[in-house]
Amino acid sequence: MRTEDKTELLPREFFDRPSTEVAPDLLGCVLWYRSPAGLVAARLVEVEAYRGSIDPASHAFRGQTGRNAVMFGPPGHVYVYFSYGMHYCANLVCEQPGTGEAVLIRAGAVVDGAGLARRRRYGLPDADGDAAAPARNNNARQRDRDLARGPGRLCQALGIDRSLDGADVCAPGGPLGISPPRAFDQPDPVAAICTGPRVGITRAADRPWRFWLAGDSHVSGYKAIKPRGSTPKPVAGRETEDGTMHR
DNA sequence: TGCTCGATTACCT
DNA sequence: GGTAATCGAGCAA
Numbered sequence: 001m002r003t004e005d006k007t008e009l010l011p012r013e014f015f016d017r018p019s020t021e022v023a024p025d026l027l028g029c030v031l032w033y034r035s036p037a038g039l040v041a042a043r044l045v046e047v048e049a050y051r052g053s054i055d056p057a058s059h060a061f062r063g064q065t066g067r068n069a070v071m072f073g074p075p076g077h078v079y080v081y082f083s084y085g086m087h088y089c090a091n092l093v094c095e096q097p098g099t100g101e102a103v104l105i106r107a108g109a110v111v112d113g114a115g116l117a118r119r120r121r122y123g124l125p126d127a128d129g130d131a132a133a134p135a136r137n138n139n140a141r142q143r144d145r146d147l148a149r150g151p152g153r154l155c156q157a158l159g160i161d162r163s164l165d166g167a168d169v170c171a172p173g174g175p176l177g178i179s180p181p182r183a184f185d186q187p188d189p190v191a192a193i194c195t196g197p198r199v200g201i202t203r204a205a206d207r208p209w210r211f212w213l214a215g216d217s218h219v220s221g222y223k224a225i226k227p228r229g230s231t232p233k234p235v236a237g238r239e240t241e242d243g244t245m246h247r
Numbered sequence: 248t249g250c251t252c253g254a255t256t257a258c259c260t
Numbered sequence: 261g262g263t264a265a266t267c268g269a270g271c272a273a
Contacts, residue, residue: 048254050254057254058254059254059269062270065269065270066269067268067269067270068269081254081268081269082267082268082269083253083254083255083267083268084252084253084255084256084265084266084267085253085255085265085266085267085268086255086256086265086266086267087255087256089254089255091254104254106254150255150256151254151255152255152256153255153256198254199254199255200253200254200255201253201254202252202253
């Protein structure tokens with residue numbers, strides 16, 4: 001029996017809420033993608049809510065375009081965009097069509113298909129343990145922690161790219177899905193959810209719409225945005241000393 | 248049409 | 261801790 005056949009999916013109603021409500025509820029859930037190469041699944045440990053037309057940091061803030069059209073569609077679909085010329089980032093669309101709300105998947109812990117994920121991320125042979133290459137395994141523990149630590153890394157580990165833009169995670173039998181923690185025998189995350197400012201944005205950077213599992217080593221580190229170019233502006237309150245995690 | 252910058256990451260010092 | 265890589269979206273002219 002294939003994994004998605006036996007795996008319970010989150011219902012579409014789950015996503016038919018404001019992204020700030022959906023985001024913390026996604027922690028501990030398992031996002032999985034079965035590509036032709038195989039299945040990789042990751043337990044979500046860090047997410048960010050983007051509130052569409054009322055959120056200056058959201059891609060949807062300026063209205064619908066060709067790139068972000070999926071964000072304005074029905075909930076339960078995936079919006080995938082290309083970032084910094086080299087990374088893909090995945091969002092789950094929330095709320096009613098037209099609102100542009102979404103939750104960015106920032107980090108996860110690979111719970112299934114780790115061999116394939118390692119191959120995608122590091123080009124390593126598909127062998128758990130890989131005893132024939134001790135030199136490569138010196139940092140194996142950190143490497144496994146970093147498999148899906150960060151939005152670009154998570155997409156790379158799962159094999160998610162723009163071809164999946166618009167995919168429905170609520171459709172039974174589809175290649176992409178998201179399941180409640182119990183479907184993958186994952187621990188209940190309810191007791192330890194933290195919130196703080198979102199990562200790497202310049203607008204609305206103060207809104208505490210980032211959610212993560214406290215103490216989880218797979219959470220990506222917080223980085224305040226840095227000015228680009230050769231003429232950095234004088235620093236004036238860009239940093240956040242707000243108790244977010246520093247690892 | 249051309250320019251700027253970004254919901255990032257890996258690598259170098 | 262600093263920065264290069266890399267390219268598409270969005271904006272200005």
